Amino acid sequence: MMLLVMGRVRSRALGGEPRDHANKYLEQLSNVFTSAGVNVGDVRKALANGAAGLRSYIEAAIQGPEPSDGCGDGQLIIDLFGKEVRVGPALMRSVVEGGVSARDGYKTIVSALDDYVARLGALSMDKEQLMTTLLTIGRLVLSYVPYSTCGVGSGISAYAVMHTAAAYASTEPYGRFRLLGVDILGIQEVIGRIQRTGQAMRQLRGRSVLVNLFQNAVAVRIIRDVNRRVGSDVLSPINVLVNTGGEVVMLIPGLDSNVLDYVINDIESKVNEEFEGRVRVVVAYTGIHDIGNRFGDVLRELVAALGRRRYGIWRRFSVGGKHLCSMCGMPTGKLSVETIGGEELRLCPFCHYSHRVGTASRRLGFMAELRDSGGYGGCEVIELLGIRYAVCPDNARADLGREYIHYGINEFQNPILRASNVGYSVLFLNTRMPISQDTGDLLTLEDIGNYAISVKADANKMGIFKKGAAERGAAAYLFFSTLLTTVFDAYGPWLFTQNLGRYGNNVFIIYSGGDDIFIAGDHRALDYIARVMRRALDFGISVAAGALIHEPQMPMYLVWDETDERLEAVKDVSRDEPLIYLAHTGSAPIILTPSDVLEVVDYVNANTAAPPGEYEGDVIGKSLMFKVGEELTNIYNMLYALYALARQGRCGSRNELVRELVRGVVNYTYLVNRNRDRAYAVINEISSNVEPGRLTNALMPILRIRDCSEYVRSRELTELMKSLAKAIMKIDLYRKISRQT
Ligand SMILES: [Zn+2]
């Protein structure tokens, strides 16, 4: 199945029959297939019989008739987010680097495919390792290549078809399938519970990594436990369609429910025991379906089953420990004590694991599932659900002889190493945090300045878009998750490492899983999130963000709640436009687009690098700037009040407000005129839009508004508020920064 899709893509660069190319790949891979127990003769026969036998699986994956190939320009058309975007054909790496404009062409795609096949062909490995490695190749090379170049085929990723059709095909002996889902609960809640600021960064960083491993461990355990109980390899990594951001969806053969129940109960209770409910896992599955059944319907059934299961677990579970964890504050019956810098930490199992992983992963290099017990040089070894993982810093050397699966982290360059009996996978993890040049330990927010900015971001309408993808079939659903990984989990770390000078010492990626992001730092945290939001928008994804400027000592759980509230508030303003809730003046929120936020940050950057020359060290200059800021804030508040009145339909006090607004502008003009040259120097630096003459002109159409409800729709009002908001934020952030330097 997978060879056929690869052969099809190869024929686009080299001409000829897809089947012949598939055969060529088969010959190159015959040794590794044989070592994995795959009968090469059978595969050859299946290819010789042509696509006919496999067509039903392709058609199940794309939920429609097999499209023909050989027309169109070979780009992938993405329209999952209500906007059509053309991308590729390109390697995943190119899409991470170049966004929607990435174009590699089929020559590059096919030469990458040929290289990987040649590498893999020289190795030997078991079936689980082989499938893992083949999927890695497919994901990196074929995600942004269309399955077909004609009609609807251009809208479906070749990798997504290859993976999902192979999953359908794997159900063959049973003829029918189920969906099985895993929900990891409590991932975000554990972050919101962190009570202390000291050690918090290490803890948080450890959690991001741990959650990924944990999710992986659950999927792996399901595969292996089911195979053991059935007594044959009915499941493999091919059955895992989605494995990101706390969600696992598997398409599996119509196995007996007794087998599944046994495995699931065992895993669920082991997790709950191990982590005392701090992080919980629920597993549920659907009834048995024909492969022709609509994927969206079956997925809905799965979601309902997970919901019921979650409720059951919630009721069953209660924590009965007598100690309180000093990190998350929850009771625990299994306390571990760690001493760091003379400080004693009493930790529950989950916080303890996070702490250890956070320590090992100052600069994450790779991870590995180990075959044996014992330490692994320079790495932290942890056991999750009986699976032993090594978490290794980037200076650790891989001892491939001891690894079962090697996980490259954000690895595009060289995912397949030259050792046999290892499977090769890639994880995209966004976990960068600044470390001290001297001690090599993680910095804290206090280390980077007298104030901090934290931002919580989340994409709008994801639930709706995801359902829409599911309605189009399993391949579209899988691609949806691949795209989120590309835009967030893979682009995030790339953006960071490309701009180490900007972010390396100032931005903490506290949590990042798919479209959910929580970061902190100085003003450059805003720069980072604004760029991520712009990239997402290129693909049609609108991301909302709530920011908070706060003292670095503020407890993490308070910051978390506050940014979360702002995130919700900004989503109420618009779910179509990406917006950042940046600050609150005391009477009005300041909400800006990513591009406006970048303008503000650029201003702050320029002026902290080189303070305004004329007024360097001049107290009067600075204080004048802040007075300008106060007057502008006053005007902004009044404009917002007008808008808010109109929105609530309570226009009674409008005339009074308008009078105050005019008075505010008069005061501002007076302030500027009194300090003429120096005031204009300040204004020219901040924004010519707030020069009194222009401000008055911008205000005129707003003052002329007769019908109060007009304020809500007035473009002039929105534009003026935006100009003011940018100016206010420039002054405010500059002030905070200049105070600390
Ligand atoms: Zn804890």
Ligand SMILES: [Zn+2]
């Ligand atoms: Zn989300």
